[in-house]
Amino acid sequence: MADTNFDVVIIGGGPGGYNAAVRAGQLGLKAAIVESRGVLGGTCLNVGCMPSKALLHASELFEAASGEFAHIGIDVPAPKLNLIQMMKAKQDSVGALTKGVEFLMKKNKVTYFVGFGKIEGAGKVSVTAADGKVEQLTTKHIVIATGSEPTPLPGVTVDQKQIVDSTGALSLPAVPKHLVVVGAGIIGLELGSVWRRLGAKVTVVEFLDRITPGMDTELATQFQKILTKQGFAFKLGTKVTSAKTGKSGVSLTLEAAAGGNAETLEADVVLVAIGRRPFTAGLGLDTVGITPDQRGFIATDHFKTSAPGVWAIGDVIHGPMLAHKAEEDAVAVIELIAGKAGHVDYDLVPSVVYTFPEVAWVGKTEDQLKAAGVQYKTGKFPFMANSRAKINHETDGFVKFLADAKTDKVYGVHILGPQAGEMIGEACVLMAFGGASEDLARTCHPHPTRSEAVKQAAMGVEGWTMQA
Numbered sequence: 001m002a003d004t005n006f007d008v009v010i011i012g013g014g015p016g017g018y019n020a021a022v023r024a025g026q027l028g029l030k031a032a033i034v035e036s037r038g039v040l041g042g043t044c045l046n047v048g049c050m051p052s053k054a055l056l057h058a059s060e061l062f063e064a065a066s067g068e069f070a071h072i073g074i075d076v077p078a079p080k081l082n083l084i085q086m087m088k089a090k091q092d093s094v095g096a097l098t099k100g101v102e103f104l105m106k107k108n109k110v111t112y113f114v115g116f117g118k119i120e121g122a123g124k125v126s127v128t129a130a131d132g133k134v135e136q137l138t139t140k141h142i143v144i145a146t147g148s149e150p151t152p153l154p155g156v157t158v159d160q161k162q163i164v165d166s167t168g169a170l171s172l173p174a175v176p177k178h179l180v181v182v183g184a185g186i187i188g189l190e191l192g193s194v195w196r197r198l199g200a201k202v203t204v205v206e207f208l209d210r211i212t213p214g215m216d217t218e219l220a221t222q223f224q225k226i227l228t229k230q231g232f233a234f235k236l237g238t239k240v241t242s243a244k245t246g247k248s249g250v251s252l253t254l255e256a257a258a259g260g261n262a263e264t265l266e267a268d269v270v271l272v273a274i275g276r277r278p279f280t281a282g283l284g285l286d287t288v289g290i291t292p293d294q295r296g297f298i299a300t301d302h303f304k305t306s307a308p309g310v311w312a313i314g315d316v317i318h319g320p321m322l323a324h325k326a327e328e329d330a331v332a333v334i335e336l337i338a339g340k341a342g343h344v345d346y347d348l349v350p351s352v353v354y355t356f357p358e359v360a361w362v363g364k365t366e367d368q369l370k371a372a373g374v375q376y377k378t379g380k381f382p383f384m385a386n387s388r389a390k391i392n393h394e395t396d397g398f399v400k401f402l403a404d405a406k407t408d409k410v411y412g413v414h415i416l417g418p419q420a421g422e423m424i425g426e427a428c429v430l431m432a433f434g435g436a437s438e439d440l441a442r443t444c445h446p447h448p449t450r451s452e453a454v455k456q457a458a459m460g461v462e463g464w465t466m467q468a
């Protein structure tokens with residue numbers, strides 16, 4: 001019979017939960033992880049980051065084979081989409097990754113319970129398996145890592161056929177003729193890109209008068225222009241008030257966000273991507289006196305909830321709903337439990353949009369600095385002037401540095417361009433060390449790489465950009 005007494009029981013097997021489990025094992029804590037999905041990896045590996053990136057990669061190659069290849073002298077017959085194989089390849093990759101996480105549990109001597117975890121009072125967790133069998137665990141610490149779920153849109157019922165959320169949009173059985181994406185956030189634009197590249201007409205309806213809230217406005221404006229050039233249609237400042245499904249598709253009723261006459265928009269498939277909300281249903285929070293806040297988040301102070309011995313991390317607590325943030329939380333919470341000095345700097349959590357081109361940023365936006373009345377200097381460099389980007393015909397976008405006007409300490413780095421997500425890491429390191437733009441400007445970068453655009457933008461803060 002499996003041991004049921006632990007130092008720490010982690011509820012949820014996503015990037016928060018499984019990384020907490022690994023760190024607990026490394027630090028010699030007797031740990032268990034409870035996951036109801038039947039497979040580890042959480043939203044990220046199963047229905048989030050990884051399957052979306054698999055489809056973004058495949059669809060990018062499909063689009064390149066349909067146009068870009070010929071331009072650089074590779075003549076291929078017009079590519080034919082084999083969507084079934086594309087979905088299978090995606091699922092195979094996901095399967096390999098989730099098995100890898102299971103291996104990590106074994107390697108770090110973490111006991112994995114498959115079932116739904118419920119807190120049953122201080123130090124107690126029950127696990128209910130799919131067949132109804134219940135196991136009772138006792139533990140010194142409980143870590144809640146139950147993640148999030150798509151936010152529903154009033155008046156629009158997701159049926160995962162004609163009206164889908166992100167999970168449904170990762171497995172459509174056919175390319176829709178017209179996909180309407182409700183919400184111009186990261187998930188909507190990434191999945192919209194996938195289906196546009198595979199042949200769908202894509203219209204994005206957004207309540208706000210801009211896309212990608214949270215992104216520096218200058219980048220967001222440029223980004224929208226690039227997406228429009230690619231074929232995206234945008235209806236900004238517009239709300240969806242209802243959706244009617246029928247044999248021929250979905251009929252959406254739209255209204256101007258500020259109020260006004262209603263109009264209808266017909267779609268084959270509608271993707272609702274208006275955000276995500278914390279998931280704590282059935283978790284037994286009441287048994288330890290925890291009440292989620294109005295938006296459903298569990299309030300924490302350095303991951304401690306209001307209940308002694310109960311901690312929470314990842315999407316279920318405040319902060320950016322991102323896998324790498326959940327992972328940082330995971331390390332910190334376990335280190336705190338083990339008596340170490342766990343800490344996360346939430347000012348340095350990077351964001352990435354994995355479209356083409358990508359958008360990546362860390363730190364403050366120009367809008368935030370202006371609002372706070374901070375005196376800052378700007379350095380910019382366009383990919384049009386970067387030799388590697390030019391050779392690769394990927395010249396859209398630019399890099400922007402924001403640094404203190406007096407001290408030169410970097411406040412934010414914003415990249416709209418090819419491989420931006422890979423390049424933002426050096427800005428994170430620079431800022432984690434409290435670096436100045438000059439530190440990066442005087443650091444040798446390999447040639448020819450796109451990262452030279454980052455260096456040239458840093459040089460621009462002191463006005464000595466040399467290649468543009």
Ligand SMILES: Cc1cc2nc3c(=O)[nH]c(=O)nc-3n(C[C@H](O)[C@H](O)[C@H](O)COP(=O)(O)OP(=O)(O)OC[C@H]3O[C@@H](n4cnc5c(N)ncnc54)[C@H](O)[C@@H]3O)c2cc1C
Pocket residue numbers: 011012013014015016017034035036037041042043044045047048049050052115116117118145146147148166167187279282283313314315316321322323324325326354
């Ligand atoms: C389409 C999409 C694309 C995304 N792309 C990215 C990306 O590129 N980069 C990025 O950083 N983030 C991305 N995200 C966000 C990312 O997936 C989440 O931020 C991340 O998964 C949060 O990790 P978590 O461990 O907090 O929660 P989750 O990954 O949601 O994991 C929570 C787990 O807990 C389980 N669970 C819940 N309640 C219980 C219970 N009571 N008992 C047992 N198990 C339970 C759930 O089944 C789930 O598996 C994406 C999300 C989506 C939807």
